[in-house]
Amino acid sequence: MHNSTILFATGNQHKVDEVKTIIGETYQFKTLKDINWTTEIIEDGTTFHQNAFIKASTLYTAGNPLVLSEDSGIEVTALDHAPGIYSARYASMHGSDLDNTTLLLHNLEGVANRHARFIAVICLIENGEVKFFKGEWYGKIADAAYGEGGFGYDPIFIPEGYTQTTAELGDTVKRKESHRSKSFMQFKTYWEGRDQG
Numbered sequence: 001m002h003n004s005t006i007l008f009a010t011g012n013q014h015k016v017d018e019v020k021t022i023i024g025e026t027y028q029f030k031t032l033k034d035i036n037w038t039t040e041i042i043e044d045g046t047t048f049h050q051n052a053f054i055k056a057s058t059l060y061t062a063g064n065p066l067v068l069s070e071d072s073g074i075e076v077t078a079l080d081h082a083p084g085i086y087s088a089r090y091a092s093m094h095g096s097d098l099d100n101t102t103l104l105l106h107n108l109e110g111v112a113n114r115h116a117r118f119i120a121v122i123c124l125i126e127n128g129e130v131k132f133f134k135g136e137w138y139g140k141i142a143d144a145a146y147g148e149g150g151f152g153y154d155p156i157f158i159p160e161g162y163t164q165t166t167a168e169l170g171d172t173v174k175r176k177e178s179h180r181s182k183s184f185m186q187f188k189t190y191w192e193g194r195d196q197g
Contacts, residue, residue: 004028004066005028005029005030005066006027006028006029006030006066006067006068007029007030007031007035007059007064007066007067007068008029008030008031008068008069008070009032009041009055009056009058009059009067009068009069009070010031010032010069010070011031011032011033012031013031014151015070015180016029016031018174018180019180019184021171021175022175022180022181022184022185022188023184023185023187023188024188029068035064037059041054041055041058041059042054043055043071043085045085046085047085048071048072048073048084048085048119048120048121048134049071049121049123049132049134051071051085052069052070052071052121052122052123052132053069053123053130053132055069055071055123056068056069056123056124056125056130057123057125057130060125060128065126065127066125066126066127067124067125067126068122068123068124068125068187069122069123070120070121070122070123070180070183071085071120071121071123072087072118072119072120072121072179072180073085073086073087073088073118073119074087074116074117074118074119074153074157075116075117075118075119076104076108076114076115076116076141077113077115077116078108078111078113078114078115079104079107079108082107083100083104087100087152087153088100088152090103090104091103097151097152097153100152100153101145101153101155101156102145104141104153104156105141105143105144105145105156108141114140114141114142115138115139115140116138116139116140116141116157117136117137117138117139117179118136118137118139118153118157118178118179118180119134119135119136119179120134120135120136120178120179120180120182120183120184121133121134121183122134122183122184122186122187124187124190131190133183133184133186133187133190134182134183134186135178135179135180135181135182135183135184135185135186136179136182137159137177137178137179137182138159138160139157139158139159139160139162140157140158140160141156141157141158142155142156142157142158142165144156145165145167146164146165146167146168147164147165147166147167147168147169148167149166149167149168149169149170149171150166150167150171150174153166154166154167154174155167159173159177166178
């Protein structure tokens with residue numbers, strides 16, 4: 001196992017904690033807070049891949065040789081795949097999770113097609129080499145928010161094969177099946193495979 005410390009391009013400790021439950025506690029991550037990064041990174045890409053690359057490459061060119069970033073969001077079929085890359089700021093630039101889910105439910109009032117999917121794209125840059133890993137999680141949007149667990153859109157997303165929202169189902173299901181779990185397991189397979197070479 002490489003014991004290198006990976007700079008995770010996030011200030012969101014929720015994400016780091018969730019990732020460690022997926023791939024294991026042996027991975028060492030630094031966050032933007034750990035390196036006192038205060039410069040805003042402008043995510044002006046039009047896809048998850050582009051925004052993940054923008055975050056990783058900005059930190060890489062600033063002198064960090066091993067950077068991992070993730071861009072994720074939810075796409076709703078009936079809303080022309082919105083909110084998509086704008087998921088975190090759907091209601092407003094500084095909107096809360098509750099603001100975002102409330103707006104999404106409002107925009108789907110009276111809409112029969114509730115199909116949606118979560119997408120997570122990871123970008124890893126190591127000494128100039130760029131790798132991407134992508135995970136998807138299909139389901140539908142509930143008619144209201146249910147459950148206290150999770151964060152983001154978890155209270156209104158019902159994964160395929162279930163009748164409860166992610167917030168009701170809890171962390172065990174997320175760790176096994178979520179978009180983030182799928183993308184980070186791909187990363188883990190790649191990372192540990194390098195040690196066999």
